[in-house]
Amino acid sequence: MRVLGIDPGSNCTGYGIVESGRNTLKSIHWGSIKSKSRTPFPDRLKTIYDDLTRVIGEYKPEIVAIEDLFFAVNAQSTIKLGQTRGVALLAAVNASLTVAEYTPLEVKLSIVGYGRADKNQVRDMVTTLLRLKEKPEPLDASDALAVAICHLHNHGTSNRLKEALSSRR
Template sequence: MRVLGIDPGSNCTGYGIVESHRNSLKSIHWGSIKTKPKALFPDRLKSIYDELTRVVGEFQPDIVAIEDLFFAVNAQSTIKLGQTRGVAILAAVNASLTVAEYTPLEVKLSVVGYGRADKNQVRDMVTALLGLRKKPEPLDASDALAIAICHLHNQKTSKRLQEALSSRR
């Protein structure tokens, strides 16, 4: 299974594609979409949408996993993040892909085992889990890879649970 993880942000949206092979994970590609801070916000959203559409077309993921909203102190930032998530979800849905959503806590617990891990700890674990020689940059890209890994971990756990329940019947 090939998963596109997305860490949405109006200034920088991270993305990462991870593939599972039996019991191992492999990174396919990662990067970030940096928008021009002085550009009009609708134009920034269009840039994010267009680039994610390109990534989906090029790497053909089976599913998209995206970070769910968390509540920021600043309401304006929360609204912009929601709009950014919206265009990312739209890019996935327009490509007929299913979207899975995970909170930052779920991602950190799944990848690091600690819900209050910082971005550097997440990047270090992503580097180790994927067997990378270099740490993924920027941090938004490593967060996106972590979101993809979280989805793959959750899928594996769900499959095991269903198999266990089936064998009890």
């Protein structure tokens, strides 16, 4: 299964494609969509949408996993993050892809085993889990890879549970 993980941000949106094989995880590609804070916000949203649409077309993921909102103290930042997530969701749905959403806590627990892990700890575990020779940069890209891995962990557990339940019948 090939998963596109997205870590939305209005200044930097990270993305990462991870593929699962027989008990293996493989990084296919990662990167970020950066924009200058001086760029009008609607133009930044268009850039994020266009670039994610290009990534989806090029790497053909089967599902998109996106980090869910966390509530920040700054209402303006929360609103912009919500709009950025909306654009990412639209890119996925317009490509007829299923979307899975995970909170930052769920991602950190799945990757590091600790819900308050910092971005560097997440990046270190992503590097280990994917057997990468270099640490993914920027941190938004490693967070996106973590979201994809989180989905693959959850999807695998869910499938094993279904198999176990069906075999008991």
